Amino acid sequence: GENVEQHPSTLSVQEGDSAVIKCTYSDSASNYFPWYKQELGKRPQLIIDIRSNVGEKKDQRIAVTLNKTAKHFSLHITETQPEDSAVYFCAATPGMIKAAGNKLTFGGGTRVLVKP
Amino acid sequence: DTGVSQNPRHKITKRGQNVTFRCDPISEHNRLYWYRQTLGQGPEFLTYFQNEAQLEKSRLLSDRFSAERPKGSFSTLEIQRTEQGDSAMYLCASSLARGLSNYGYTFGSGTRLTVV
Numbered sequence: 001g002e003n004v005e006q007h008p009s010t011l012s013v014q015e016g017d018s019a020v021i022k023c024t025y026s027d028s029a030s031n032y033f034p035w036y037k038q039e040l041g042k043r044p045q046l047i048i049d050i051r052s053n054v055g056e057k058k059d060q061r062i063a064v065t066l067n068k069t070a071k072h073f074s075l076h077i078t079e080t081q082p083e084d085s086a087v088y089f090c091a092a093t094p095g096m097i098k099a100a101g102n103k104l105t106f107g108g109g110t111r112v113l114v115k116p
Numbered sequence: 117d118t119g120v121s122q123n124p125r126h127k128i129t130k131r132g133q134n135v136t137f138r139c140d141p142i143s144e145h146n147r148l149y150w151y152r153q154t155l156g157q158g159p160e161f162l163t164y165f166q167n168e169a170q171l172e173k174s175r176l177l178s179d180r181f182s183a184e185r186p187k188g189s190f191s192t193l194e195i196q197r198t199e200q201g202d203s204a205m206y207l208c209a210s211s212l213a214r215g216l217s218n219y220g221y222t223f224g225s226g227t228r229l230t231v232v
Contacts, residue, residue: 106158
């Protein structure tokens with residue numbers, strides 16, 4: 001099955017700096033890669049996703065890049081703000097409907113702290 | 117419809133007792149997933165339903181765990197003879213699978229189980 005590794009496990013940045021989180025995956029069949037933000041005691045919320053036919057996607061201060069050959073994808077947050085402090089999870093799944101059911105396999109998470 | 121709803125939010129139980137959690141997905145979503153999340157880790161897949169059919173179960177789902185989705189709407193997750201190792205956040209997610217795509221993967225706020 002799929003295995004997703006995420007680094008770093010913690011990341012401390014100064015407000016206004018950029019933050020980068022990297023994930024690798026093992027299953028070459030995976031072609032959908034969402035990123036979730038989870039604040040303490042709250043549900044994981046989708047912040048951005050990318051499909052394998054695209055190499056990069058951007059939404060305001062957040063961008064995701066995907067390298068299918070190397071099987072890794074990254075989350076980039078620019079101009080970080082204190083409200084960006086949370087735990088971020090990457091995930092991977094085969095995007096097609098099949099027996100795998102599109103279940104998401106998650107990385108271990110990155111705790112991001114943005115210092116004012 | 118405001119999203120995926122889970123009840124209860126918190127459950128404290130004594131070891132050996134049975135517990136049941138409920139998940140109400142987004143109404144038009146035909147897929148429903150259960151995940152378990154322990155502190156500091158990413159969510160781990162337990163099982164999923166397409167309408168009322170349970171199509172996949174993780175090896176994490178021991179014989180003490182059972183899930184149902186009798187009418188293809190809400191789902192219940194029961195844990196029998198609870199153990200301290202069952203203490204975790206149990207997350208439900210739903211999505212709309214149509215054709216070769218899977219849309220709107222949305223998580224509920226979870227049920228936090230503490231076994232004492």
